[in-house]
Amino acid sequence: MNLHLKKSALVLSSFLLWSPQIIQAQEMIQSSTTPESSTSATESSTTSASLSTESTATTIPSSETAITSTTTSTTTNEASSATSSGEEVIPENTTDPYFPKQPTKEDLLGDKILPGANTQNAMQSRAFTASSGMNKEIIRQFENGSFKLATIKKDWRQYELFRYRTLDESGEQAKPNGIVIHETANPNSTIWGEIAYMDSHWDNAFVHAFVDENNIIEIHDPSYGAWGAGRIANRYFMHVELVEHGNQTAFMKSIMNNAYYMAMKLDQFGLTPSAPSGKPNDKSGTLWSHAEVSNYLGGTDHGDPVGYFAKYGYSVNEYRELVGYMYDKFSLAPVITSAAVENVNQTQKTFDVRVKATANSGIKEINVPVWTTANQSDIVWYKATLQADGSYLAKVDAKKHAGFDNPFHVHVYAVGNNNKQTAKPLSDVKLDGPVIKNVTTAVTDNAAGKFTISFDAAAANNKTLQKIQVNAWSTENQQNVQTVTLQPNAQGKYTASFEAKNFGYSEGPYRYEVKVIDTQQKYATVTGNGPTFAFNYKVVSHGVKELSKDSSLFQASLQLEDNQMVDSVLFAVWSDVNGQDDLKWYPGVLDTATKTWSAKIPVSNHKNSGLYHVHDYVKTKSGKMRSVGADTFTVKPIQITTTLDTQNQKNGQATIQVQTNDAASVQSVKVNVQPKNQPNKAYSYTTTTTKNGNQAIVDIKNHGYQTGTYTGEVVVTRKNGVVETKKLSDFAISGTDVSMAMYRVYNPNSGEHFYTMQQNEKNNLVKLGWKDEGTGWIAPAVGKPVYRVYNPNSGDHHYTLAIAEKNNLVKLGWKDEGIGWYSSTEMKHPLYRVYNPNAKAGSHHYTQNLKETNELVKKGWKDEGIAWYAVK
Template identity: 25%
Template sequence: MKKNVLRGCLLSPVIIGAFLSSSLVLADENTTISATAENVQTEQVSSTTENNVADTSVSEVEQATELSSEQPLVEDGDNETTVSENNSSIESATTDTTDATGATNESTLSDRSNLSANTKTEEVSENFQAAEVAETSATTASAVVENATEDDNETETLTVNTDTVSEVNTASLATSLVQSTVKKVTSTQTQKSLVEASVSGNTLSIQYNGTITEGESLKFAVWSDNNDQDDLVWYDADASGAAYIDLSNHKDYGIYNIHTYSFKNGQTTGLNAMTVTVARPEVTTNITQTSNGNFTITISNVPDSITSILVPVWSDNNGQDDIKWYSAIQTGTGTYQATVSVANHNSDNGHYSAHIYGQSSITGGLIGLAVTSGFDNVDTRPNATVSVVNYAEDKTTFDVVVTGSSATKTIKSVAIAVWSEDKGQDDLIWYTPTITNNSARVTIDIANHSNTSDIYNVHVYTDYADGTRVGQVLGAYQITKPTPKNDVTATLTSDGIALTLDSNTVTDYSKVKFAVWSDDKGQDDLVWYDASSSGTALASYENHSGYGTYHIHTYSFETGKAVGLNATDIVIEKPNVQTTITKVDDNTYKVTVTNVPIYIKSVSLPVWSTVNGQDDIDWLTATKEDSSTYTGTISLKDHHYDSGDYNVHVYGQSKLGNQFVGLAVTKGFTVTETSATAPTITVSNYDKDSGVLTVTVSETSTSKQLKFIRVAAWSESDQSNLYWYTTSDITNGTASLTVDEKYHDYIKGDYTVHVYVDFSDGTTSGYNLGNYTFNADQPVQQESSYFIDISSHNGVISVSEFLSLKSQGITGVVVKLTEGTSYTNPYASSQISNAQAAGLKVSAYHYSHYETAAEAKAEAQYFVSVAKSLGLSSSTVMVNDMEAQEMLNGDINANTQAWKEEMTRLGYGDLVYYTMASWLDIKGGKVSTSTFGMSNFWVAHYVYGYTYLDQETAKSLAYYSSAAAWQYTSVSPKLSHALDENIDYTGRFTW
């Protein structure tokens, strides 16, 4: 309501005069300060750098280029703008209320007072003199308004009657009573400005130099000329009259307006109006070349308000496709450097542009600082060298070489013009070799030109990456074509016929072919061989079969058609070896074969005596002594030490046709007397108290070959306890057998031991080893116990079923774990755990298939890995189930020994071998019981076939009681399905 009354009163000239005479200024920072009707027009001057860089905000740069492309910098135009509050006007107002803190109330009125800061004197209107108000005793007070700029230290003082102004709101104004006078105010020069301002970095410092009275506070209204007063901010002066302005609050360069106001006793007084210029940064730049393709851009005179420098660089080639923004590194106060490599710009040559941008702490964004003059990239390295190599007057080819390196200019392309002088340039050819490692090379063949004896001109044009082209005349080269030569040499080697072409007419040997065939059976063995790039080829013996003359025809296919070059022959003679046989000693003869053809890769010598046909034939592999000599050694031991005539034939493995051919039949040799000695027979490990000894029979270098060994031992005069020990297991010429009193019913006494040796020649020799006392006591016969063996065929057997078996005399179970190297019994885990829960002793078996030692080891490893995974300890009895027929394909004893050694190595040493009785050597089989010990065998033999044999009967029969166990039936009825049932002789499988 009060605001509307006063607005109406403003129409009165008296009241207008009174308010214009007042020095009170509105201090409410929420009130817009606008110019009076007499506002002075000010010119907004665009600020430009030394290089005319526009004042660019960060957002403009980011939106325009997103730092990916550099836009040309533009200059601001000079535009005149009207500033809403300028350096020559200050708002004044009267406040009628104040809050508890003395702050100006937001509802105060505003008026305007024009105070010129640009004149030495000022005429003040009569309305500015005084206003007399009827029925009011006026009191006067004076208010002082000072107006100064940076360039003007003059002040003017205006005195008005404030009592009259304070009563305007209620008084009836009589305009006729207003008397006006004109007072001329003159300005006086002072020594120091009332308000001073300075700029350092992004800080504007303002200092009020007047006296601040008690209870008085000062505020500075600060804004830039740009965009009216959109950045107006009020700042409080400190007790010393100073304020420090962070220019980032205003984000502008150029002219800043600073108005100073006093606030005291609820009154606001305008004290001063001034401007200060925040100058845009004016940097200097310098660009130097540090090395070929590398430049350093130095930016100096960078103010503290610039926190970082970015330098966009691009070449003039293809617009800004290679633009790269470099972050400059500060190297000192106000100095930054950026290193530019043209390698980042496709190594373009020519002119490069470089602009300078800075991150301003004032604007808070990226601003343009400078446009440099750029730089020129010119390759200063030397040119590549150009030369002709491999030239000789009598050669029809030569090479042109352009050699560059990293130290020379980069070659872009090479063009080589070559022609002969005769008939001008009718045979001109341009060669454009590939550039590799900054070099190029091409072979010039006169066959591609006139192909005549002539002078050949060579010009080379080299284009470089810097855009330059260099032409060089390498000169004229006389070439005199030699007499055509196409010589072919053929040589017999160990692998075939080596062919070599020496030609002065062929330029590309890889287009040459050799046709090779023998006279034998026409051209049935004709083969074409491709020449190598050096003109060589090998006609392999395996591709041909005949003896005699071989034809070799050579052709060139350079023109796409066959051109005959040469025809030659070579002869491959039939084998015609020579042999000699010499006696080395009574039992040894040596055969020497000489003149063996180079195409024979091995020699074999079958040797046999005339006694009993070829029963002793032995094929010797001769040893190669040199390229044509082989030798072989014949030992009579390999031929039963036969007397009489011996036959020796010579065979060779021929590469020619890849066939085994007879080379010679020698005269042989005759043996009149032989001196074979007896084998070595020893007795070891003799222990009379244990009743054991070991008989070992070994061949010597002069003894016959062992075939079968038998040992007979007995103590009773009637030989009633005679036992035969036998073996055919001959290893490295040695066999062993162990004589044990237990096989003689533990009868103590002196044992006679005889050895009978069957030799490979069919003869037999017997040896009496003498008498040995055995005094071992028969061990106490333990109570027989019984066990079963099960596999996946038996499925899951419950704990109650195992308890049922236990009640029927079964105290152990052998569970199948594995087979081969991949099968595992899927029921093994439950079968083991249930048996253990029922109190049965658990052992494990593996079904073997191995045929080699390596396979045996692999199966042992698999067996152990599964046993460990099922928690079976190393003390578990581990059984090798040997019944797969294919095991007999290999050396079953050697392979089983390898299985045993691997099991032992893996920590499982309690080993038993399960097999059928027919597989044991004591029953005519191949499995050596002496090698592994009879007490370690578990023998399967169903004496009742597939009719159940009960435990008591099995016990009374006591088959294989010297073994670890006997499997006597596979049809035990102790569960609802048939079971294998066994008697345990050693207690290893049962409790």
């Protein structure tokens, strides 16, 4: 007997329970493919069990998976006689061999129970509540996902096949009376070791399945008996062997799997969980321990699994309670608590179906079949979606069905996670008003953006249509909506035509609304999606070519297959240097004869050598930009070499020679130099041409007589507009032999003398009315710094070698103006400093002239000694 075929037949038989057509199909299925009638008892008794797979809901790990068996035991034909009714006559004293294991002494002592013990029926109520602490923990771990149910795997062996004595409704001996739980009594073995042992000794004893913490292995077809618990129980019960575990967590997982498997088998055979009655020779009850078989039916003296359960403080009744939980969880069908039609929209021809349902296993899905025709040719299955309030809502679109004058038949199917389902028919729904259906859209000319919307429309109940209108648009706010009005016709078929140019050449996506109104002003509307155009911007060719011989001018081109929807073409161009900071957009010019767009690219707009990128963009008539191509071209750089000559650095100069490998392409060469980290003293030198290239002489006088380290770069401007640069290596100018004139000017209004080495500063003061008194002294370019500070209140300047004096004045509000010049370290030519205690401004005077100093002292000035030293 093929169990997979049986399962499929059962599923089919529950399909569309309330449809007369489908009820008839159900009856045909039951009469031809139900498990009780698919195979005769005599035919089955000599048939080997076959491997198969049973699928269940994805949320239940009970999908029974066939695995390859390596057992090749010989099938034994069962010798039996049969009555005219087909039932085998087997004497009650028939002896069946049973030696599945050798129980331990502890097992034998612990499993002995008295008649009547562990027999109270714990399965009276289907409203499950766990009373056992261990059961509560197992259920908690299972429901939070910590404990995972094992998959039921089929690995059927070729053990002897014999029928149960329990008759089903058709008189076939195809199902057991219940299930007996055993345990292996071997804590050192595994499920695979137990199965291997049974393969070798099956002719003495065998069971239907083995279960441990991670596996459920079914090794014998449950539709046939097994030699598991003596001559009586073997003919009436399935047998399941629980593998022993040495820790409580593994034990809990294993009995969870075992309870789940037994619940599934009870459901398979149409049985419900119940305990034995506790009466001798009474085979009622569907969940038995091996000990209860020994006590009430006989034929065996084993007491498992009582002792094994007791090791973990567990009992057989608690186990039956756990089976009841699994049975309720995975076997019972959902309950539809309410189902109703609501929100009937006569205009849109829609209505909703709201359903509330519960299921112990959880609701897998709610399906709502709707149809109008007698043969259900227009049936549509609507899948209801879960709402925030826990209900399920299906939205029915009557326009998907054939008739509008016919009532709409509505059924509801609730499917649990255990794949059990419940069906409920609802009252028919009647719709009125005009009807729009069979709406289709078609693109008639993609290149021009032309499309049509076709549909059927009619007035219901012998009324007539008055107005038919079709709106189409492609913008979210419907700003570009276009309307086509059609006249009613006898055929009831209509087509409205549209063209993209009336929508600003929009490519879409387009939306539409069809609206019809009858003579009683009842109307119907249908909205939907129109086409999205893929206008032809196919590129035939694109590229870049050089128009010059010196890499100064290039041309980008783009040839399109069709320019009908093209507004313009733009070429984006930039070089690899510094990202896209030189990005330029060049508009293309169209050659209509060749359908080619082109643009000239002057390299002078970018001023870089190296790799260039060109991206081609089409601007559509709808205003969108589309990237359609990309190219590159290269402007070859020149090589720049520099030579540094610092032999005159003591004189404050350095000579820089510049050479290129393509002098003919060079337009100019500049050398930009500055003292390192002092950009305010930078100076740009225009080179002179020599026989060896170009030359620049760096002089510290152009840099405020700053000595020390210099840095810079060479800038070569080429005739093609490209600017090439090369960084100079740092170089030093000592300037030890350089001296500079210190200019002296006098303010006749304030009496102040001012000193500076900057000729520009001196000239500006003379323009303001200061008197030029010529050169005060000659200062060195290198030496001890003389600091210059300024009093913003009096307008006076002060000069000092002493940094402490400078800092004190700054604290008093004077402004630090840095180093004014340097004092000679040779100390041969002193400058004297005198102070006028009566003056408010110009209170200090500095001079090399000792006679001048003495004269001022005679007039009351104070001699403050040597201020600093000059070179001369």
